[in-house]
Amino acid sequence: MRIPCPHCGERDVSEFRYGGDATKTRPKHGEGDLKAWHDYYFLFDNPKGPHTEYWQHVLGCRHWFKLSRNTATNEIGEAS
């Protein structure tokens, strides 16, 4: 699997680490009840197909970015 780092260009997946679901919205500080925070932290969807995720080029430039990836086929789309 090859991932396009917005800074370094296309590189091998072994240089990256997955950083979680990028479609979730974090409750605002001081807002939301315990359930809202619980759901944000502990409940995850497990989509099959197109997905938007956080990735970090951890062994490269250490940049964090959003990546679209198809979880069924590993087809890689846009990075931003």
Place this chain on the structure above:
Amino acid sequence: MLDRRSALASAKPYVSSVLQIGEARGFSLLQVAGPAKAISPITGKLPTKVGTALQAQGRTLMRTGETQFWIIGSENDAIATKLDGVAILTPLSHSRTRIFIEGAPARDVLSKGLPLDFHPTVFKPGMFAMTGLHHTPVLVHCVNENRFEIYALRTFALSVYDWLTDAALEFAE
């Protein structure tokens, strides 16, 4: 004056008639973060893109981030004093060990562990990459066709050296 101690003092020498692996000592490394237009009047023209180093005033300049650069100079380089107040400076000379590998089989050895395309038409002299070897970050610089310099974290330097010499056993004597 205090002597700089090598992290590879206990390393087993690698002997081969076609390939040399060892430590390239005697350099300074400064990480500079700030706008290129403030830094370049002092350092000379900075690279606009990542992956290709430039030479200026006897130093090697690399772009390692959006607004972050590596300046590699001679051991007693005083560039940091000139950049003080201009950019954010992180002296890294003591945090990295520079390991060289030179010879015709160098590209074959590096290909065994680094996830990069080492074909001579792709990874050319002057180019560099921030990548990983055995889960530790390294910067690999192609100095000329058959010579590469690896900037490894000092505490991982012996591990990186051992990995390299192990991967190069087939060319050893």
